[in-house]
Amino acid sequence: MDPQESIAAVHRSILVVGGGIAGITAAVEAAEAGCDVVVVEKEAYLGGRVAQLHQYFPKLCPPYCGLEINFQRIRNNRRIRFYTMAEVETISGQPGNFDVTIRQRPRYVNDRCTACNDCVAVCPVDRPNAFNFGMDRTKAIYLPHALAFPMKYVIDDSACEPAACAKCVEVCRYDAIELQMAPKSFNLRVGAIIMATGWKPYDAAKIDNLGFGRYADVITNVMMERLAAPNGPTKGKIVRPSDGKPVKSVAFVQCAGQRDEAHLGYCSGICCLASLKQATYIRAQDPESRAVIFYIDLRTPGSYSLFSHKVQDDPHVSVVKGKVARILEDAATGELAVEAEHILSLEKIRVKVDLVVLASGMAASLDDGKPGAAIGFDKDHFLLPEETAPGIFAAGCARGPVDVATAAQDATAAALKALGAIRSRASS
Amino acid sequence: MSTAMPLQPDLDFKRQILALGAHDLTSCYQCGTCSVVCPISTPHNPFPRKEMVWVQWGLKDLALSNSSIWLCHQCGTCTTYCPRDAKPADVMAALREYSIGHYAVPRFMGRALSEPKYLPALFAIPILIFAAILGWLGNLTSLPEGPIVFSKFMPIVYIEVLFIVALTLAALGGLSGGLRYWRAMGDEMGGSRAGGFVDTLTTILKHHRFKECQEAPAGTRPTHKEHLHRSHLLVFYGFLGLVVTTTSVGIGIYAFGYLTPWPFWHPVKILGNVSGVAVIAALAVLGYRRLADKRKAGKSTYSDWLFLNILFLTTVTGFLSQLVRLAEIRELAYPVYFVHLVFIFFLLVYFPYSKFAHLVYRTVAMLHARRADSGSPSEPRVLTVEGLQVPTALR
Numbered sequence: 001m002d003p004q005e006s007i008a009a010v011h012r013s014i015l016v017v018g019g020g021i022a023g024i025t026a027a028v029e030a031a032e033a034g035c036d037v038v039v040v041e042k043e044a045y046l047g048g049r050v051a052q053l054h055q056y057f058p059k060l061c062p063p064y065c066g067l068e069i070n071f072q073r074i075r076n077n078r079r080i081r082f083y084t085m086a087e088v089e090t091i092s093g094q095p096g097n098f099d100v101t102i103r104q105r106p107r108y109v110n111d112r113c114t115a116c117n118d119c120v121a122v123c124p125v126d127r128p129n130a131f132n133f134g135m136d137r138t139k140a141i142y143l144p145h146a147l148a149f150p151m152k153y154v155i156d157d158s159a160c161e162p163a164a165c166a167k168c169v170e171v172c173r174y175d176a177i178e179l180q181m182a183p184k185s186f187n188l189r190v191g192a193i194i195m196a197t198g199w200k201p202y203d204a205a206k207i208d209n210l211g212f213g214r215y216a217d218v219i220t221n222v223m224m225e226r227l228a229a230p231n232g233p234t235k236g237k238i239v240r241p242s243d244g245k246p247v248k249s250v251a252f253v254q255c256a257g258q259r260d261e262a263h264l265g266y267c268s269g270i271c272c273l274a275s276l277k278q279a280t281y282i283r284a285q286d287p288e289s290r291a292v293i294f295y296i297d298l299r300t301p302g303s304y305s306l307f308s309h310k311v312q313d314d315p316h317v318s319v320v321k322g323k324v325a326r327i328l329e330d331a332a333t334g335e336l337a338v339e340a341e342h343i344l345s346l347e348k349i350r351v352k353v354d355l356v357v358l359a360s361g362m363a364a365s366l367d368d369g370k371p372g373a374a375i376g377f378d379k380d381h382f383l384l385p386e387e388t389a390p391g392i393f394a395a396g397c398a399r400g401p402v403d404v405a406t407a408a409q410d411a412t413a414a415a416l417k418a419l420g421a422i423r424s425r426a427s428s
Numbered sequence: 429m430s431t432a433m434p435l436q437p438d439l440d441f442k443r444q445i446l447a448l449g450a451h452d453l454t455s456c457y458q459c460g461t462c463s464v465v466c467p468i469s470t471p472h473n474p475f476p477r478k479e480m481v482w483v484q485w486g487l488k489d490l491a492l493s494n495s496s497i498w499l500c501h502q503c504g505t506c507t508t509y510c511p512r513d514a515k516p517a518d519v520m521a522a523l524r525e526y527s528i529g530h531y532a533v534p535r536f537m538g539r540a541l542s543e544p545k546y547l548p549a550l551f552a553i554p555i556l557i558f559a560a561i562l563g564w565l566g567n568l569t570s571l572p573e574g575p576i577v578f579s580k581f582m583p584i585v586y587i588e589v590l591f592i593v594a595l596t597l598a599a600l601g602g603l604s605g606g607l608r609y610w611r612a613m614g615d616e617m618g619g620s621r622a623g624g625f626v627d628t629l630t631t632i633l634k635h636h637r638f639k640e641c642q643e644a645p646a647g648t649r650p651t652h653k654e655h656l657h658r659s660h661l662l663v664f665y666g667f668l669g670l671v672v673t674t675t676s677v678g679i680g681i682y683a684f685g686y687l688t689p690w691p692f693w694h695p696v697k698i699l700g701n702v703s704g705v706a707v708i709a710a711l712a713v714l715g716y717r718r719l720a721d722k723r724k725a726g727k728s729t730y731s732d733w734l735f736l737n738i739l740f741l742t743t744v745t746g747f748l749s750q751l752v753r754l755a756e757i758r759e760l761a762y763p764v765y766f767v768h769l770v771f772i773f774f775l776l777v778y779f780p781y782s783k784f785a786h787l788v789y790r791t792v793a794m795l796h797a798r799r800a801d802s803g804s805p806s807e808p809r810v811l812t813v814e815g816l817q818v819p820t821a822l823r
Contacts, residue, residue: 209465209509209647249813255459260511290813296459318816325464325509326646337810341460341474348463348471348808351816 010096011191013038014418017088018365020048021404022396023196024070025411026418030194031079033419038188039074039082040102045148046071046082048198050404052131052145052222054229054236057277058307063404064147071149084150088371089185091193095391095421100188106181108141108155113176115143115151119168127159129233132226135241136233141168141177146231155179192391192418195375195383196411199362199397202264207257210358211327216242217336218327218356221252221274228281238285240354242334247289249353250282251338253324254295256358266380268361268401272299275359276311283314290316292351294324294340327356362401393417437486441526445483445491448522449727456480456514462506467644468499468637470801471808473617475499476506476516483519492530493612495800497523498786498793503641504653518727525731528785531612533604541781542731554773558766561586567762576753576761579688582769584681594777602780606788613796624798631794635661652721655713663710663739669703670743689753701750704743711740735783742771 012035016027019041027037045051050063074080086104093099123139131145140159143151155168155177162179169177201222204212211218217240219227230236238247252275257263272295279291298319300308311317322340328350329336337350364381376387383394395414396407446453458481463474475496482491491497497520506516525542532538540546562568562582572580631637638657645651676696680686690697715736718728745768752761779785 208649251813255511259457261513262509262511292813292816296457318813320816323459323461323464323511325459325461339464339808341463341477343458343460343477346472346474346478348469348474349816350808350810352810352812 010422011098011189012036012422013190014192014194014415014422015040015088015098015100015188015190016194016196017371018048018196018198018396018398019043019046019082019084020196020198020396020407021050021067021070022198022398022407022411022414023048023194024067024074025408026194026196026395026415027080027082028070028073028077029412029415030419031077032073033415035079035419035422037080038190039080040086040088041082041084042087043144044084044107044152044154045144045150046074046084047149049222051147052225052229054225054232054281055277056404057273058304058310060277060280067149068147074149085154090372091374091389091392094389096191098190098193098391100190100193101185102188103183103185105183106157107152108157108160108177108179108181109153110176110178110181111152112174113152114174115153116173117143118171118173119153119177122167122171124165124167125159125161127156132233133220133223135223135226191422192393194393194395194411194414194418195388195398196395196414197365197383197398199401200365202257202360202363204257204358204360206263207358207360209326210253210256210324211329211356212358212360215327215329215336215356216240217334217354218358220256220358220360221271221278222360224278224281224357228278238282238355245354246286247282247354248286249289250279250291250355250357251324251351251353252278252291252293252357252359253338254293254298254359255323256360258359258361259296264361264363264380266361266401267299269299269301270401270403271359271361273304273307273403275357276300276308276317278357279311279314279317283316288316291318292353293317293319294322294338295319296321296323324356362397364398366398391418391421393421435485435487438488439486441488441491442483442486445519445522445526448525449729450483450515450519450522452513452515453480453483453519454514455512456484456510456516457512459511461509461511462516465505465509465646466500467503467505467640467642467646468501469496470797470804470806472801472804473499473797476520479523480514480516480519483523489612490616491523492527493609493616495613495617495793495797496520497527498790499637499797500524501637501641501656502653503638503656504651505641505645508649508651509646521732522729524786524789525729525783527609527789528605528731528781528783531605531608531789532781533601533608537601537778537781541734541778544730547734550774550778551770554770554777557590557773558582558769561590562766571758571762576756576758577689578749578753578762578765581762581765584688587769588678591773591776594773598777598779602785602788605780605785606792609789610792610796613793617796617800621799621802624795624802628791628795628798631798632791635664637794652717655717659710659713659717662706663714666703666706666710667739669699670707673697673700673703704747707743708740708747711736711743715740731783738771738775738782739784742768742775745771 014030014035014037016023016039019039023039024046027039031037047067053063056063083104085107086102089101089103091100119141120139123141125140126137127140128134129136129138141153141155143153204220226232227234227238240247259267275293282289282291320342322343324338324340326339335352336356337352338356339350342349367381374389376384378384382400383398393414395411460477463469463477469475473496479491500520502517504517510516529538529542540550567581638660642654642657673696749765749768752764
């Protein structure tokens, strides 16, 4: 071994960047194998994108259930520490001895918070609720979502005006609010790093022919998850954003900005299943409702095809081969119609629907070059293991778009690799 | 639409279309975006999605006997929105170019105009004919004396007789090609009703389709073909103006004995000069945009450039003839006029086999479509989700 690498101090802990399903799975697996783990999460809560889902496919069960179990494992395991609202700034060093700079934004709420909600009652300003993709608003001090972990409020400092108002501080009976809290930086020394930075929804407004942002009733698939979720902006009632009327018919536009050289060049691999799943959301709410899925190729790999058959057995769910490439709004009534070539019957058709859901895809989270040269990316900003420094491992959607089950498996594999990297250093 | 079973792929046809600038065709994955964003494809004959798969599968008969290839006005919206960058507009252009050769009567003329190696022979024909006439008149060795009058060099009656004969042959060629295409469309797309002539003519004269291409975008992306409506309008009416000028001069000479050259202030002369300027200006724009937007607006092929250049040089040599005549440069005036005549011959007599043939094929296609579509809606049916007929095979 290179003498430079066999320095005396070998750190046995693992840093997990990202507290989504992949990150917390990797953290729990590594900690339960006896390793100290630090999780760094940029949002104010753990759980990531999965926390925003209404149901998983194919079982149609709520993701909170699995998240709760994982949170329990984190809470009960003293080997896991986590920082929310924190991001990795730089990574230096080598396997066994990484020096990582973390920057943490202020939460303005400390651990004494009991989530009593008194502060919200007095807060005078509000903000668009990012958790619900702006479909509703919260106060400047808010709980990220109903089952947030950690169960602590947070202040959005872009909305709060601390100089003019401290009503929340006055009303808080537990001294939990610290308006003077400042951003802080600190360093961590770890032996291995797992990058579980996940994904973000592709900006559907860039798909100029599909009218997202122009027509209120054109939404994305992630927004549909929030509309259907009981803790969402409509308490789980799927209604039209424009007028709040119940939705009787939905068109799903597959490959919206995906497999498209002008947008995401790849297939996210989960959107066909997500649309099939979301068709069941609509069907569950109203026996008269109908859903139509416009597709190029209905991609439901492996045993997921059983789920596809099951959903398509419902006569109120139809699938049409032909991509929707134009969405029109009736100027008088505001009704939407999607236009596609019905390829199997060689006819261009328009279909009138109450709601259009764009199956827009999964973009990589890390697209700003952070956290530096230690990480190699492909052209879509997904992590490229062969161009990433040794001792740093990618898990889940940081490596490419995958479903939740694959992300969890991948995270377990990453935990094993990280453990191996540390053990081999420690024993030599 | 009848579909021959079993399918008989003609892979050589596919290779030839690819070679005509449509290399990216193979990345098409048949999503149908192109047919939807196309501002002029109709609900019951959507294109160019099906044309893409016809070429991919080498289904030559289907591809060449649909009106779609000539209904397309090359606005490039499909290429702009194609998620695979398969450039459907290039495929449609390649199909049009191929079809001119395919329907050409006689066949060899189609080949001659599409391959550079035949270019010298194509020029040799008019050069030899005109040289023979001049030699016979004795004007080949010594230019006429006195003020420059082109009819002293090449008497108008010779030109008239030559062109009437040659253009009759060309017209017969164009007519046969058009008829072959018409019959092919009838066989593949079904028969059509009568009438529609006036409508089709109005559509062409007003350039309705070009206009729709620009005015009905599916989104906001630039197609790099926004100039097309105006430029084509200009070259179209410029050329028409030149035709009217020539015809008027002919009538003037034969009916009234009003010999050329006519004075500048004469309305016909003014029309001729204005039209010439219009043609040159439009061609300058069309040529420039082809070069400037090469990547975005699609590739241009030999046939495309040949037609553009011949039309351009015909007009330019016409102006030059007039200039050197007025400048009284005898040694230059007659040779330039000779060159002008050669270009006119090339442009007009070879028209059914060059890109100029679009005036036959596009008209025929528009007439066929007009008849087939009369009674069927120009906008897609608006269905409810309930009314969607899903083929049972999919269930």
